[in-house]
Amino acid sequence: MKIRKAVFPVAGLGTRVLPATKAMPKEMLTIVDRPLIQYVVDEAREAGIEHFVFVTGRNKGMIEDHFDRQFELDVTLEKRNKKSEMEILARDQPEAGAMSFTRQQAPHGLGHAVWCARDIVGNEPFAVVLPDELVLNTPGCLKQMIQAAEKLGDKANVIAVEEVPADKTHQYGICGVGKRDGKMFEIDGMVEKPAPGTAPSNLSISGRYILQPEIFQILATQERGAGGEIQLTDAMIGLSKTQKFYGVEFEGERHDCGSKAGFLRANIAFAMQRDDLRAGLIEDMKRYLEK
Template identity: 45%
Template sequence: MRTVTKAVIPVAGLGTRVLPASKAIPKEMLPVGDKPVIQHVVEEAIAAGITQIILVTRSGKEAIENHFDAHYELEAELEIKGKIAELASVRNIQPPEVEIVSVRQPRALGLGHAVLCAAGIVGDEPFAVLLPDVLINRKITDRHPADMAGMMQAFAREGTAQIMVEPVPEAHAERYGIVDCGGASLSGGDAHPIRGMVEKPPQGSAPSNLAIVGRYILPAQIMQLLKTTPRGAGGEIQLTDALAALLEQMPIEAYHMHGKSYDCGNKLGYLQANMVWGLQNPQTGNELRAFLERQLAEE
């Protein structure tokens, strides 16, 4: 089975859900803990075995590309001052074996269109898609790999396209894309065939409580389908519509994640992610926990 080595990360969005913070700064550059959101996502992809990252970007997002580029003046200054830890933190952002390239999305025509913009680099290979405003948190154990790595393993077994899902409260299903697995009960690490997908189903009509997280492993054929996918919700080319067409041609599996996702594209999810990553950081965890306990006690 062919190994997945390429990942498409669409970063051309306007970030309207986190305005005014994203007015002059790309939403992907907002920090969670001591790293911008985009660095967390790129590190997740690299840890899963990806060696080429394709950023689908637009004008005004140069800060993202600059973040992964070398900064010789900063590195020289840190080296002179003997700040070894800080120097390592900026030098190791992009490992030497990993290539990061950019393509432009000339118009904001939806996630499906953004993925299609990377078709020339993807070629005829299977590839991953990671949404840059979704972070996945889980303590990795010897028993279970990280969720992205686990989904890559599920793809490698049969070559079946994968969509990562997690359970959400049934009352909130109307907020998400929901997969139909025919009533099957899934747990962490399970991959199960999908019967269909529903985007934001009306309350009480969802076929399951399994929401699409924002991580995909897809065959190259999806690009041909995206070329002919008509504009859907919001007048945009929707990846979900192309996936529905792909499902008519070949099986797609839902991969049930072990961890928990945090949507940093909205203000509450972004704040929650900062709390979680701050509490898990050994440099800040104890003091942050004590601070939060004091705050709660005072209310």
């Protein structure tokens, strides 16, 4: 079945980048000149996603406004003959009815956020995309995953994975490696933040998932795990007892924009891809490094 829907959990408080997120959703922080949420929506659109499901919380109305029409702005740009700006806005504008918003009324964890989208997703496979993780690559990470899922057939769950230093595996969800086919492999086990020296591999679970709808049944009764929250990894471990999971070592450079250092690195990395910014940025960085 075609993967048509993607869930974006955007209810988090963004505490790692306070005070910037005191009044602004972290998903609206800008990388160069576009908000984080726009980058991941673009990635999903490139992958063929048709319906975008946002699981929001309090003070997240700015996200919905971003994807709405701003008639006053459109009229002003037209009067001023700002054609390039108008083209950018038109390109980013979603089709009517292509976006849904639902509330996670309390911070019960990523698994709970995904569960909140159950009625909108329905009985079909879907993607989960964490908006504070950006992957710099063409094709995007999600498109690589969907291409892998299409080869696997029905009832295949796919997770994006990447290598982490062996001495840092206790900070991540880690998967075990089974039968491998190039960049894709069967996952023969998952563990959330294993004790040092006990990890089955050094491949961490990243912020991109393709899941079968049966995950909702497990999440409905999932007990709280690490941090007292309903963990998506725990539910995936439960689902793996009846369905296969596969890992995809994606091509690209991942940036954790939920941390201050990662946010700064992402701005530099994405700016360096811009012909209109690269030369000036290099000169500025040289000047600061000389100080």
